[in-house]
Structure formats: structure tokens, C-alpha cells
Amino acid sequence: MIHRKSREEIKLMRHAGHIVALVHQKMKEVLEPGISTKELDNIAHQVIKENRAIPTFLGYNGFPGCICTSINEQVVHGIPHEDVKVKEGDIIAIDVGATYHGLVGDSAWSYAVGKIDEDKQRLMKATEEALYAGIDKMRVGNVLDDISGAVEDVANSYKFGIVRQYGGHGVGHQMHEEPFLFNYRVGDNTLIKQGYAIAIEPMLNLGKDEVVVADDEWTVSTADGTPSAHFEHTVIATDEGPLITTKLME
Ligand code: MG
Numbered sequence: 001m002i003h004r005k006s007r008e009e010i011k012l013m014r015h016a017g018h019i020v021a022l023v024h025q026k027m028k029e030v031l032e033p034g035i036s037t038k039e040l041d042n043i044a045h046q047v048i049k050e051n052r053a054i055p056t057f058l059g060y061n062g063f064p065g066c067i068c069t070s071i072n073e074q075v076v077h078g079i080p081h082e083d084v085k086v087k088e089g090d091i092i093a094i095d096v097g098a099t100y101h102g103l104v105g106d107s108a109w110s111y112a113v114g115k116i117d118e119d120k121q122r123l124m125k126a127t128e129e130a131l132y133a134g135i136d137k138m139r140v141g142n143v144l145d146d147i148s149g150a151v152e153d154v155a156n157s158y159k160f161g162i163v164r165q166y167g168g169h170g171v172g173h174q175m176h177e178e179p180f181l182f183n184y185r186v187g188d189n190t191l192i193k194q195g196y197a198i199a200i201e202p203m204l205n206l207g208k209d210e211v212v213v214a215d216d217e218w219t220v221s222t223a224d225g226t227p228s229a230h231f232e233h234t235v236i237a238t239d240e241g242p243l244i245t246t247k248l249m250e
């Protein structure tokens, strides 16, 4: 069953999302060649704590970090580590979750470290474009396949691979709630109702679709070793249109 968020729940989700956005703001500020992903994780933890929230990812199925840090060919679920340092020309996807008064905000963003090549620039641009194309379909009366199709069309227009095994998801009291949201058409005609909250998160690859999971049982990478980008917002369908919760509140 898909839970429709009440006015009070939406308020708390906006607050959780604001904290997630504060973390991203900070990540952008401190990200430079030589910083380790563990340092990024520590800083993220600090921001989440300062704002009286809980890092949603920490301990989730045993995950050891507050953020996921996935560099270049890594797609999602990279584990922060003091020995892993970003360098000029890398792209890094940072995925952040914060729980505030029991409600979750979930947002990922890919960042360039210094100057990156044109392929990576195009990949990041396409994936962000796919995210916003999907968000625009998160409207009362549409169906889930409208979101999936919008993401797929952008990916296809750039001829980039679409990660098939992972996708978006309902979010609220839990990080992962119903429904699952594919990043390509599957014919899911589930009607989007007022109060539905979904984390929309396209993951696009410069090369082919296929991905592999590393021996650490977390880190997902492209099978062909090409770079991957990941952009995600938590979005609620309201009568006024799509409401992105994971951005700074005015
Ligand atoms: Mg996420």
C-alpha cells in the first residue's frame, strides 16, 4: 500500500529535506582534490547532528556511513573510507539521507572535482535533466510510468545507459517504501495521488546499462568501467504540482 502523506508529515519531510540540502551545500563547499570520502562523511554527520536529525543511512542494513560516495565508474552505495581520496577530474555522486522527527529526506547529487572532461560533463547534464523531466511528471492523475518514461526518453536522447537493477522508491517514515520506481518504461499504471512521496533517482552510464556489485557487497559499478552519474530528489505530489522536499526552505 502506498501511504499518502498528511499535511503534518509533509511539513516534517520538508524539514528533513532542508537538512539534506544543507549537507549537499556543505559537500559542494568542501569538495576539492585530496579530500577523503571519510572526511566528507564526517562533515555530513556533523551537519545532520547540528540540525537535530538522524543520519538515515548509518546502520541501514549494516551500512557503515552517513552518506554514499560513488566515484567515476561507481554508480551507487560507495562506502566512505579514509584511504579513498577524490582527485582532479573525478566525478563523485554523494547520496544523503536525514531523518527528522521520524520522516526521511533522500537526495543524491553528482559533483565534478575540479575540471572534468566533456564526456563526464554531458553525462552529468543528461542525468540532472532526466531527474527534472521525471519530477515534472510527478503530478496527481499521472501514472508511475509517466515518470519512468520521461527519464528513459532523456537517457535515450543522449544514448546513455540506464541502470536497470536500481531505481526510485516511495519514502516517508521509512527510507524505502512502496512503490518501486523504474527509470525506464515497464507499463506501471499506478495512479499518482495527492500526498504520494517518491525519491526519483535516475542513474545513467556513459556506456552500457549493466552494473556489478563489489566484494564489499555494497559498491555498485558499471560493468564496462565507464563513468556513471546519479541525481535524486524526494518529491511529493500535491494539488499545486510536484513539491521537491530536498531543497533549502526559503
Ligand atoms: Mg538516496
Ligand code: MG
Residues within 6 Å of the ligand: 106, 168, 169, 199, 201, 232
Ligand atoms: Mg533513494
